[in-house]
Amino acid sequence: MSVIIDVRGLTKEFAVGQGKILRAVDGVEFEIGAGETLGLVGESGSGKSTTGRILIGLIPATAGSITLFGRMITGGRMPPDIRRRMQFVFQDPSGALNPRMRVGDSIAEPLAIAGESRRARQDRVAELLEMVGLPRASAERYPHEFSGGQRQRIGIARALALRPEFIVCDEPVSALDVSMQAQVVNLLLDLQEKFGLSYLFIAHDLAVVRSISTQVAVMYAGRLVEIAPRRQLYDSPRHPYTRALLAAVPRPDPDRPRERALGGEIPSVLDPPAGCAFAARCPLAEDRCRVERPALRELATGHRAACHFA
Amino acid sequence: MSAAPLLSVQDLTVRFRADSGWMTAIEEVGFDLMQGENLGIVGESGSGKSVTALSILRLHARTTTAIPKGRILYDGRDLLTMPERELRAVRGGEIAMIFQDPMSSLNPVLTVADQITETLRLHQNLDAAAARKRAIELLDLVRIADAPRRVDEYPHRLSGGMRQRVMIAIAIACRPKLLIADEPTTALDVTIQAQILELLRDLQAELGMSVILISHDLGVIAEFAQRVLVMYAGRIVEQASVRQLFRKPLHPYTDGLLAAVPRVDADVHRLPAIPGSIPDPNEMIAGCRFSPRCLEAIASCRAQAPALLDAGEGRRARCPPRIGSLTAP
Numbered sequence: 001m002s003v004i005i006d007v008r009g010l011t012k013e014f015a016v017g018q019g020k021i022l023r024a025v026d027g028v029e030f031e032i033g034a035g036e037t038l039g040l041v042g043e044s045g046s047g048k049s050t051t052g053r054i055l056i057g058l059i060p061a062t063a064g065s066i067t068l069f070g071r072m073i074t075g076g077r078m079p080p081d082i083r084r085r086m087q088f089v090f091q092d093p094s095g096a097l098n099p100r101m102r103v104g105d106s107i108a109e110p111l112a113i114a115g116e117s118r119r120a121r122q123d124r125v126a127e128l129l130e131m132v133g134l135p136r137a138s139a140e141r142y143p144h145e146f147s148g149g150q151r152q153r154i155g156i157a158r159a160l161a162l163r164p165e166f167i168v169c170d171e172p173v174s175a176l177d178v179s180m181q182a183q184v185v186n187l188l189l190d191l192q193e194k195f196g197l198s199y200l201f202i203a204h205d206l207a208v209v210r211s212i213s214t215q216v217a218v219m220y221a222g223r224l225v226e227i228a229p230r231r232q233l234y235d236s237p238r239h240p241y242t243r244a245l246l247a248a249v250p251r252p253d254p255d256r257p258r259e260r261a262l263g264g265e266i267p268s269v270l271d272p273p274a275g276c277a278f279a280a281r282c283p284l285a286e287d288r289c290r291v292e293r294p295a296l297r298e299l300a301t302g303h304r305a306a307c308h309f310a
Numbered sequence: 311m312s313a314a315p316l317l318s319v320q321d322l323t324v325r326f327r328a329d330s331g332w333m334t335a336i337e338e339v340g341f342d343l344m345q346g347e348n349l350g351i352v353g354e355s356g357s358g359k360s361v362t363a364l365s366i367l368r369l370h371a372r373t374t375t376a377i378p379k380g381r382i383l384y385d386g387r388d389l390l391t392m393p394e395r396e397l398r399a400v401r402g403g404e405i406a407m408i409f410q411d412p413m414s415s416l417n418p419v420l421t422v423a424d425q426i427t428e429t430l431r432l433h434q435n436l437d438a439a440a441a442r443k444r445a446i447e448l449l450d451l452v453r454i455a456d457a458p459r460r461v462d463e464y465p466h467r468l469s470g471g472m473r474q475r476v477m478i479a480i481a482i483a484c485r486p487k488l489l490i491a492d493e494p495t496t497a498l499d500v501t502i503q504a505q506i507l508e509l510l511r512d513l514q515a516e517l518g519m520s521v522i523l524i525s526h527d528l529g530v531i532a533e534f535a536q537r538v539l540v541m542y543a544g545r546i547v548e549q550a551s552v553r554q555l556f557r558k559p560l561h562p563y564t565d566g567l568l569a570a571v572p573r574v575d576a577d578v579h580r581l582p583a584i585p586g587s588i589p590d591p592n593e594m595i596a597g598c599r600f601s602p603r604c605l606e607a608i609a610s611c612r613a614q615a616p617a618l619l620d621a622g623e624g625r626r627a628r629c630p631p632r633i634g635s636l637t638a639p
Contacts, residue, residue, distance in 0.1 A: 178527075204499065
């Protein structure tokens, strides 16, 4: 496996006034191989979207190193030739498309910026629409004429315009109906196979990433708490938060025995607890957990967890 | 069951004013709800599940809604024709409702105490001191820690999960007989969703109320409901007990929906997707509204709108070919 994304100690701090610092991402580390998908899972405030935005160069990191396609990114600036090899697919396809622009023009915009001729742009738009399973004539229509699932296909077509190698998909199916979700996930899988794309697939629960990821990482309050190859994460989760997150997903099985729900809520990253951020909700927590922050330790090949008891 | 249902919705049809005339949002929706029963209504966007719920309390804007057809019998009285004054005593008193987004349902400039006591003073004539005491009890009941202090907070100081607990406290303040919960956990994180579902289950048992839970998520429905209605494009397509529905769905749409649910407990590399899209409410579709997406559709499905057929064991499904083969000798 050739690694195309290598992230070490990634940290992002925001100044939030009155001299306060909010550490949204704290020491995150992972690798993504060519043609692979890392599923990044966490609840609100976990830092998953911020991580995605840093990778793509939308916001600079505060500390840590990012190596993209073999080149170390320093000083927070993303070189244009690296930036061009990466793209972003957003959660809300309606918000990401200009309602007054024809779909074809939206898809062609990155091509125009890259200096392609009108003729070449038209051909490429037709090709892209076909790739995402929409009729060519869609180019002449406006976003409101499409369903949510179709709009997400348009967003994907635009992301593919400049032939990226890596795409950050930030909750791309969370706003879609169940019957549309499967269509879009399957499309992403097809495109990955066809073009050898790599994805960072961000989601808020562990169900939807299972069908698309080769590797899964779980974040909690800005930190990575567990990362493992897909099978291992689902079959033998080692962090108590990962286990709680798995148990919390509602299943279409009325006979499943019910466990008591995990209590408490995610702590504020503005005022993070000393020690393990999950300790206040953790069924295993002891005194040590409240004072000593657990390091992300390797438990098996590719399987790491940040828990004193893992 | 010989007892009369608490709520009986009969042939309910609701139309909204649209640019191009009237649009039918729901058509001939009918179901009974027994005292203490948990009914789930599941469907995707545009299925009409929320319209059904809002119709029960007549919460649609009168300027854009045609007078609904059908009957909604609550305790023997028709909510659709009841005078507004009388209905106001039912709303928030005997039938309460909670919504998806607790932030926009709570008043941002009033404290939690103000909002809970408003309901109590309106429906139960409590004085200020008694209402406040009851508000604190209600926060305890919805498992908000440190209730005597929390009761004086403003909504923006609370997390999403806390706000939904406050909404539930307001809803159960007058011990309603029926609670309608419209996507109550959709805006919440997964672990908080589990807490709120657990709370609703506990309260339902403690207070003996009936609950109608509306959700797009089959997992949530499976964990909560006893009986389920599946809606598609404004119509009920299937009705069954929760176990029947998940064991052996009868309608092809229910089949497709169940297969498309992402599984956390199994490796499914490619989820079977339902082809096509949900129809726009204005779109005219001859025959069965699901037929353009149905892999089993035959000529008669496209010719004639199917009826909701009895399939035995208290089940109904709107699919003549499937029900026909079920009942054939």
